[in-house]
Amino acid sequence: MRILAGLCVLALPACAPMGRPAATPAAPMVEAWLTLPDQSQLLAQQPSLALEPGSGGPTAIKVNPAQRYQEMVGYGAAITDASAYLLQRRMSAAQREALLAELFGPKGIGLSFTRVTIGASDFSRSHYSYDDRPKGETDPGLAHFSIAPAKMEVLPTVRAARAVNPKLALMVSPWSPPGWMKTTDSLITGTLRDDAYLPFATYLRRTVQDFAAEVGPVDYLSIQNEPDFEPDSYPGMRLSAAQRARAIALLGPELAKAGLVTRILDWDHNWDLPEQPLWVLADAQAASHVAGVAWHCYKGDIAAQSQVRDRYPDKDVFFTECSGGEWSKAWPDSWAWTVRTLVIGAPRHWARGVLLWNLALDEKFGPHLGGCDNCRGVVTIDNANGAVSRNPEYYALGHASKFVVPGARRIASDSKADGVETVAFRNPDGTRVLLAFNAGGQPADMAVESEGRHFDYTLPANAAVTFRWPEVR
Template identity: 35%
Template structure:
């Protein structure tokens, strides 16, 4: 998959990697020549989730329009139509869509099939189980959930047994005994009702993406001998007894291998894993385990990845699986110590999804994914959409709410269940199960309808595209381009009482859409061209840039590199596979001479193609700007003169090189002045 990193001053394109464009932002500053700072589902009736008419975009002028709230499925509204742009820049709520700026490719939206969720589903009749599974997972009959998390053993939401939930693993041993060779390993527990539920989900949605992770290893692997968390917060790396024994790292790696093999034999492919749920939180009365940042890096690099390789297993490895507050210490520490992790999993409970962008800016080749977010019981607004859309705007390739299906609130442990310990006292499931109600054995919560507004319209393989906005009242939006070329824009109005009117600008045309308070608007139209699955744009820079174009300072390793922009027309006709023109209308230049970029966490065993993009828009004569470029210390361009090489000013040119990262996975691109300031407009790093 190609990713293009879009930066202010430079862009990075990634095909298995990253691209820096000089793009001048989504709202370019006109500076002349002065260098200065600067697949569409049909919405048919579901048996319990409501109904809406079939979607069949037939042209590029009609906009299909649905409204969703916390209690109803997306309801079709009167179609909208594009008009030629007329002074929409003055509108208080303006969203500008640019499907040429493509970012992360989505794997989907969903929730977790916990032990409790699967147990609750199993209590329904066969007919009701099928109906519920279709309502959850089918793209034709339901909302098309395609991203599911599977706890490896007991979590806080466990039904083992239903009347008195406790801990369980796949290799429990009597107190004082251990099983380092995993002779007693078995997934028999899951074969009762978890695996059947997952197989049914997979049948309803063959494109489903499964991830799995433990809340705790078997007790005998831990210092405490118990699967319970215990102790205190692990963020200070103080041993609590809940951490792994030194002798348990290798057995735990094989524990993952056996789990993956067992599920594979059962007909389920696990696409991603994480080493530990919430590894910095151990003061729990349910299954959990401490895993410090150095220990997680050690486990992943030295034990888990090699064990998976020997077993010919290749799930993605996502570190952290914890709150976004871990962005300041835990995650950077793990990433600095391991180059084999594929990404970072986040939970929403710190309400700081901008932290995802902060980490993404430093590690643009790593997946970003939101694996857990929960709504309080009785929630009656669309606020859950904020967590979902905010995560997506901050580079999440998938988002998940917590439990798929819980029963009614129960004492003495309030909140849906069944569950052990205290944990969340107000969590809800996507569905609520009540098998004692013969007329309505299951119902749906606000999470279901919020998911429907997105997952029903945005299938796996959709690519997030740029949706910049200026806003007075609208808080959240995200735009996608589906594999069939349709564009989907989701707008959530989380305001308490203020109805908003939004102007949407795309391809020189616009339309207005009313978004009432507490509603989610889903808009869809045909772009006339299919999405490019091989390239997506990934922004780099500080979090919270609503334009989707960010400062690239996260990769500027040294030197005083300034941004300059122009409105000049840039001739790109001589470049094969050029960046957008806006990329060449913005540059990074060495204000005091030299500067460099560093791209860490690459695969040290793989070769990459580096594409350096240039267009001289400040000087117009040969010899006015001359500089050298080195990659990892090797000179690749000597006395390089853009005007001379391109044949004039305002003409794009690309220089391409094959490079292998350093042994610790770094590519460093450096620019050194000979005459005037060196510059660059875009960098692509393409994995070979």
């Protein structure tokens, strides 16, 4: 018996004691989280599934972790003036702490990317820049520059969010430089004066420096929000591709000279004009300072992201603004579109980060001054009592942000002709994540196959499910 037992140990390390059958190793388990369009399940964990050995069949959705694409920064939404005001002034300290933990924390939906406006946007309670002067007066030396307005509510909110999630990436964007830099001598409409390019570059560099002193690194900067649009009721500025190239050529050295690692993103506007960022990237001097291109959702087709990236594969892609709103039915219309087009579609078209617009608005879709009067935040905060309502955009983001951590890689996954659309990721710890949405009109019976194993699932119409499973060695 001793000899036999010894042979057993040497030859078959997993064999059972004599007289007892060997135990079959338990199959790895797949977590599943589901949202249904009737809201009966909202990012709700389902019973786990066994990841069984073998093929899922010829129609299986195949996930291949060996085929890797872009590294992810993450998913999130903008901490606008309106969002920060509601968090800081309309919630108790306990309410605010709980909501920030839910939005940015690992036990919540884990948002890891945010955007802040440089000066006012339409979602501000007043229109301002960081160097306002009376009409006719200029300040090319920026003697009156101050980020004091941002220190009131916005930067404390960013600081608190980063305390919850230290990996939170920050992007900043101006809606308008100070009025004295513009042809209109106003925050509203106009373009950059010919003598204001260097003061504008200095203004942006000083903003980045002063923000970083308050909240830590500023990771990304676009030099103008929606530069092909001049809003007539809130700050904005038209800035052509040639003008942006000229400004970037000055800004890049300003940032480098100050020792700042902030990366410049061009465009920060819609999918309908890919020729605009292509023009800037064709300018060698500007392109040397451009890390990537940022996109918005309001016009055009998301394929523009891939069109530009195919021409310049060394430049990053970011999706940086889209708002839900009362112009479409929240469930299932906005829900379905946001999951399909942005949460799944944007990274499939190379986006390293996906940002929605306001993180929070109130029950009257504000506060705002000009601009959109029926935009919806990711969450709604009641002005009267600080109560929180979670909108379709919250659950759309959460189906990715809760599971895809900074540093994850998008990996290959199939989308099927029957309407099941997918995107997949490999996290730094090796876990695999697959988000699937059923855009068909009927429940979809699906098999998922990865690395010689598979599991089966039936996904209802207009529903999303996120699967997560461990690396199997």
